[in-house]
Amino acid sequence: MKRTVRDKRGAGGPATIHDVANAAGVSIATVSRVLAGNYPVAEATRVRVLKAVTKLDYTANVHARRLLGVAPGPIAVLLGDITGPSFAALARGVEREAYNRERLCLIGTTDGDPERELALVETMRQQQAAAVILPGGAWDLDEYPQQMARYARSLRAVGGRIVLCGRPPLDEPAPNAISVRYDNEAGAAAVARVPLQAGHRRFLLLPGPAGLSTAEERLAGYRSALTGAEVLVRRAEFHREAAREAVLAALDEHPTGFTAVLCGTDVMAAGALEGLRSRGLRCPEDVSVTGYDDIPGARDMNPALTTVRVPYEEMGALAVTLALAESAPATQLLETRVVIRDSVAPPA
Amino acid sequence: MKRTVRDKRGAGGPATIHDVANAAGVSIATVSRVLAGNYPVAEATRVRVLKAVTKLDYTANVHARRLLGVAPGPIAVLLGDITGPSFAALARGVEREAYNRERLCLIGTTDGDPERELALVETMRQQQAAAVILPGGAWDLDEYPQQMARYARSLRAVGGRIVLCGRPPLDEPAPNAISVRYDNEAGAAAVARVPLQAGHRRFLLLPGPAGLSTAEERLAGYRSALTGAEVLVRRAEFHREAAREAVLAALDEHPTGFTAVLCGTDVMAAGALEGLRSRGLRCPEDVSVTGYDDIPGARDMNPALTTVRVPYEEMGALAVTLALAESAPATQLLETRVVIRDSVAPPA
DNA sequence: AACGTGATAGAAAAGCTTTACTACGGAGGG
DNA sequence: CCCTCCGTAGTAAAGCTTTTCTATCACGTT
Secondary structure: OOOOOOOOOOOOOOOOOOHHHHHHHOOOHHHHHHHOOOOOOOHHHHHHHHHHHHHHOOOOOHHHHHHHHOOOOOEEEEEEOOOOOHHHHHHHHHHHHHOOOOOOOEEOOOOOOOOHHHHHHHHHHHHHOEEEEOOOOOOOOOOHHHHHHHHHHHHOOOOEEEEEEOOOOOOOOOOOOOEEEEOOHHHHHHHHHHHHHOOOEEEEEEEEOOOOOOHHHHHHHHHHHOOOEEEEEEOOOOOOOHHHHHHHHHHOOOOOOOOOOEEHHHHHHHHHHHHHHHHHOOOOOOOEEEOOOOOHHHHHHHOEEEOOOOHHHHHHHHHHHHHHOOOOOOEEEEEOOOOOOOOOOOOO | OOOOOOOOOOOOOOHHHHHHHHHOOOOOHHHHHHHHOOOOOOOOHHHHHHHHHHOOOOOOHHHHHHHHOOOOOEEEEOOOOOOOOHHHHHHHHHHHHHOOOOOEOOOOOEOOHHHHHHHHHHHHHOOOOEEEEOOOOOOOOHHHHHHHHHHHHHHOOOOOOEEOOOOOOOOOOOOOOEEEEEEHHHHHHHHHHHHHEEEEEEEEEEEOOOOHHHHHHHHHHHHHHHHOOOEEEEEOOHHHHHHHHHHHHHHHHHOOOOOOOOOOHHHHHHHHHHHHOOOOOOOOOEEEEEEEOOOHHHEEEOOOEEEEEOOHHHHHHHHHHHHHHHOOEEEEOOOOOOOOOOOOOOOO
C-alpha cells in the first residue's frame, strides 16, 4: 500500500482521491472506479470506499476532470443588463435548460459596451465554455460580422459554440455559430395594425436608438404596416426617461401631430405614458400607446399596455438546446404574438 | 529543443503552452515567465514568445491554473428566480462587483426548492467557489441553521465563504459565514405608518407565505406600527394572482373590514390593485395600498405605488466585497427607505 | 588564471483525476 | 498437472500550467 505525501489532511484543502484511497486502503484507481461505476469492483471494497467517501465528504475536483476533458463545459450567457426584464427572462430559460443538462451557467453583463463584451467572450473561452449566448440587439453594423466571426473562431478551438439571440445572423455562417431569432418585424407590424384598424392615421414612432438592430427591425415593421399613414419618428434610447422626453419634445413641436404612440419597448411605453399624463393627455381616450416585449409590468401599467409578446424564455432554452445538439440548424426563427390590453382605443 | 507529442496542432483543442514554446523555440517555462512577467527574460526571447502567443491565439488553461491554486475562485449566486426584479437587482450588484475583481460569476436558480439549493451549493463547492451568495427569505426555520452550517462547512474545505443576503444570520456563526441584511422590520413599520397617519384604522395585511422569514419579518414590522388598529391578516404566496385572490376573499368575508391594504411585495400589490379594481373600488380614493421592494415597475402602476426601497444592488455588491475581504465583519445591516407615491390617501 | 556572480533558460515536480495497461490469484478445461 | 481465462486491483501516463531548482555562459575580480 502506497502512502501519499499528506497522511493527515488538516487545515489544507478539500479531500482528494488520495485521501479516500488511503482511508479505504485501496488505490486511487479503485476509488475512481467505484465512483464511476464503469468497472467491476468487489462488493466489500465498494462499500469500504463509499464509506470513506461520505466520511471525508469527498467530491472529485472539477478542474482536474475538465483538464482530462471528462467534465462538460459550462454555458455562458452575456447580457446587456440582468435587470432588464426581457434579458432576465432569457437568462432564466438559459439557466433552466443548463441545469437540466447538468451544465454550469456562467453569466456576464456588458452594459452594452463592445469592449466589455469582447473581454467576456475571451474569458468564456478560457473557461472552455460549451456555448456563449449573446442576446440583444447588435450595434455598429459595419464591424459586426467580423467581430462575431472572431468570437466563433475563438470558441471553436475549445469546442464551443456561439449563439446569437435576436441578433442578425452571420451572412457567411461559421460552422459553430447558431442564430436564434424571433420575428421582430412581423411583431412590430402586427401591433401597429391595432391602432391603425382602430382608426388612427397620425403616428409617433419611438423605435429606439438608431443603429441598434432591434430598433431598426421594429421600425421597419411599423413602417411596413403604416404605409400611407402620417408617421413621425423620434430616436430615443431604450429607457423610460428618454422616451418621456421624446414624447414631450414631439408634443411641443407637433402639438396635433399624432394620436397614437408606437414604442420600441415596454419600458419606453411607460415613459411615454408618463409624458402624456404630465401634459394632461389621457390614454387611451386622447392618445393610444403600444409597447414591445410584454414585460411582467406591462399589464399593471396605467392603462394596461397593448404590446407584443416575445418568447424570451423559450429563446434562452432553445439557445442551449441547439448549442448542445449534435448537428444544429444554423438558424431558427420564433413567432411573436400581439397581446391586446387597454392602451389602444379609437381616436377622439 | 524538446519536441512535444503533438507537433502540428490541427483539429485538436486550443493552443497549449507547449505549442507556443515550440513555435518560439523556447521551453514552456520561458513562455510562462514571459506571460507572467515576474522573471527576467531576454528582450529578444520575449518578443519571439509574444509573437508566437498572438499568432496561436494562446490563453492559459484556467483549469490547469486553478489546479495549482493560482487562478482565483469564482463567485456564485443562487437565486430563487432571476426574473424577480429584486433578485435581478441583487444579481446585478454581484455581477458588477465580481467583474471589478476579475472573478467569474456563476449563477443558479433554485425555484425555492431546498433540494435544488443543496445540489447547487454542492456544485459550487466542486467549482471551488470563493463565495456562494444566498439571497431571499429562508423557509423551514427548524432545519435552517443546521443546513446553513452544513453549507458553510462544505465550502470551508475549498476556502470559500457563504453569504446570507436578507436571510436570518446563524446564531452560532461559522467562521466563513457572512450575513448581509436590510432592516426588513423597520421598513415595514415605516410604510405602515403612511396610511396610519393618513387616518386609516382598519388594515388588511398580506405579508406573504407563513414560515418564510421575509414575510414574517415584514408582518412583525406592520404589526409593531399598527398596535391599536384593527388588523386582518391573510396569507398568500409572493405572487400577483395569490394576492388578487386574497383581496377578493377578504372583500367577500369582511366587506367593510379595511380601508388600506399592506402588501408583502410590490408584485403582490399589483395583484391587490387588480382585485380592488375588479370590484369597482378605486385606489387611493376608496382603498389605499402599499408594497415593498420598490421594483422598477412600481412607479408605473395604477396608481404609482407607495412602497419601501430596498438596496438590493448594493447588497449584492457588498456581499462579494465582504466575502473577498481579508477579515470581514460577520454581519452587516443596510437601511431601507420608504418612497411615497400616489397609492395612499386619507380614507373616505 | 581561477573563481565568484549575474543573467538567462531549461528540467522537473506538483496539483488531481481518469483510464489504458499490467499483474496476480484462483478456477476450470484439456 | 499445466495452461488459460476471469475477476479484481494496482501502476503509470496524460492533461496543462507554475515554480523551484539546476545549469550554462559570459563577465568581472583578485
